[in-house]
Amino acid sequence: MQTNRLNLTIDAWKIVERDFDPARVLSSESLFALGNGVMGGRANFEEPYSGATLQGNYLGGVYYPDKTRVGWWKNGYPEYFAKVLNAAFWIGVEVQVDGEPLDLARVEVLDFYRELDMRRSVLTRRMRVRMRNGAEVAVEAVRFLPLSRREAGVVRYAVTPLNRAVEVSLTPFIDADVRNADANYDEKFWEPVLTEDDVTQSRTRKSGFEAAWAQSVTLDFGAEHLTTADFACETRPEQVRHRVTRRCEPEQTVTLTKYAGICSSLNHAPEELAAAARSVAAEARRAGFATLLREQEAAWAARWHGCDITIGGDAAAQQGIRFCIFMLLQTYTGVDTRLNIGPKGFTGEKYGGVTYWDTEAYCLPFYLATAGAAVARELLLYRYNQLDKAIENAAKLGFGGGAALYPMVTINGEECHNEWEITFEEIHRNGAIAYAIYNYIRYTGDEGYLAEAGLEVLLSIARFWAQRITWSEARQRYVMLGVTGPNEYENNVNNNWYTSYIACWSMRYAAQAAAWVREHRPEDYARICARRKFDEASETEQWQRIVEGMYLGEDRELGIFLQQDGYLDKEQRLASDLDPSERPLNQKWSWDRILRSCFIKQADVLQGLYFFGDDFDRETVCRNFDFYEPRTVHESSLSPCVHAILAARLGKMEKAYELYLRTSRLDLDDYNREVAEGCHVTSMAGTWLSVVEGFGGMRMSGGVLTFDPQLPAAWESLGFRVNFRGRVLTVRVTRERVEVENEGPGMELRLCGALRRLETDGRLIVEL
Ligand code: BGC
16 A cells, blocks of 8 residues: 555545554644535544644634734734634543543554545544553544535544443533634633533634534434433533443444534624524434435535546545645635635634635635636625725825725735735735736636626725835836735845736726726716726826836846846855755745845746736746746745646646646645644645646636646646536546537637637547
8 A cells, every 4th residue: 555754545535544643643633624614623533632732623704813923013013913713622522431531642552544535525533442441442433524514513433342341431522611822922712601501602802703512412322322411411611511421342332423513603693603503413413424424425526526636647646636626625615705715724723714815816716617606706705895904904004095905914804914024015915816806707707797896906906006106216117116026035125026017917907997897887887986986097097107117127138027126136046056954944044044045935927927928928938937946945835836837838847747746745745844733725726726727738818718738747647627607627638639528508619729619518539
């Protein structure tokens, strides 16, 4: 059996661990995490564990404003960092065998098997342990978060004595007395509201969210079938507990099933929460474990239908890409515009579970192509709903006239990031938010979105750029001063090419959008002009003037765009000149040394060439790629994917594959030795992009959906599915041919270089 360096089995549909290693508990908690798009949690053991663990259960959208902690306070810093906080530990089951608690850190583990079945999102753990008192027992724990009932959770926990008759005591519990490991001031974020027999309710301090957790349990033991009322209730403040004890003969199994109801004030009035949680738990119990499992299998099969990727001849790559798709599907399903995609999803506390530019730059195309227009639209509306906050945010920094600066990090529209180089200067995020609207419309054809919401966002962003850009008398050009590009290893630079380019592009696109809405949706146009005090003629004239006069750095001799002023003054070294012991630079070098070096954290100029590929000829992209990629250290997980796509577009297949490998199993192989903190969920969208847009060669070009597939040498075949304007397209690529199958209405597409007609429910085959 093939395993990786974390001793995980390579399997097409499962993440499997076959031994227990306390040193790996934290990383496995991240990798085996479960989610249903609105809540999720790390793969903590159900029974209390006294070894190193990070408890994590998160309710999307429920956050705590943790007071900012910085060295030197700068005016304009936000007061807090919003954190999607660690919530009640609802999975708990205490186990005692002849009075001794089962704690994996304190027993002998004879056998251990854990699998996360990605096809249906079910976590199973089987183990045999020898207690200190000599009793040997087998345990099987199965857990899932039903996709069909988003407020429910299910655990089935079975104990079987093996070598002698024992007394097994099981206490299913919910513990709401939990904390965040990353609290800035060691505060507890929750305060208790009430605890009754089977339910506990808490409120977040300051932000005032409330949530209730209820359990309804059953016990099967021979012919006996018990329900909660038959258990001894040991509930106490913030702890729901029900205990039962049975004497079991060897091989006689006692099976506990816990149905949890988890409801928050996002969806219920606080005074109705306890009853709501109770009723979700009771309904789940009435449905029963088998029915819930069948529902889960069906719901996940439907999910996978529109987005699976198959890779022939490379089992590790197959598992890697499925894991990425699976985690993205578990994190966001587009059912609620208040939710978004935190960089770690529901797998850890890092990045606070809040929203970054990652959503627009990396995740949106994944959801567009796999979940469809409606889900992607929810992501755009999230920003639309936060537009007034973005205007307030810009106003705090001194911008007026309805200019919007979207936050670098947010959950409710307010900026949370507090490092001036990023908070105030990494303003390219505004460009990504504008670009996402364009990306959505060109893929879906839904131009009406401009009239409904898009134009307001675009014009407010354009207004920001128009004020943020400066006229330079010395250069007689417009310049952009004091910014941080995507490459965070340079701060406070002037004329970062990427930021300036996307700013100009945003202003041009906003002007086009205004003209479209004026022409096609006059009533919306009038509403928007009045609401946003928009004077199209004068404002677009100003944008046009700036775009025409903008300075965009170039080095004509090298034929490249200049990442920023002075980049070529730096000592020019390549990442390959670095000794491996110096990597990662952010851990080994002083910040001063990093800032002065030429090394690039992640795609910067190349991010622009990726977004705006159609604006540049192949040679230009190639020269820039050949110059910048070797200087890039890829110390953001978001970096290799963009490079892999560009390399594939340029036909540099070995390079594309090398970069793809760095992204595809980043977490499964724990490439950066940090998966214990959580998985890089947003970068998983980048991995998907590198397969579909890179090797699959999918892009929208001149309004036409295009596929130019190329297989890396290590793969025998590649198959992927995308949703496109009401149809599901299946693309299958081998060395001999490319095939596209259509479930839906006919369309024109460009396949392997030629424009072709794909009939309704038809199939196109191109022999290579
Ligand atoms: C990257 C940012 C990204 C953030 C969250 C940082 O390391 O440089 O581009 O938004 O991580 O994923």
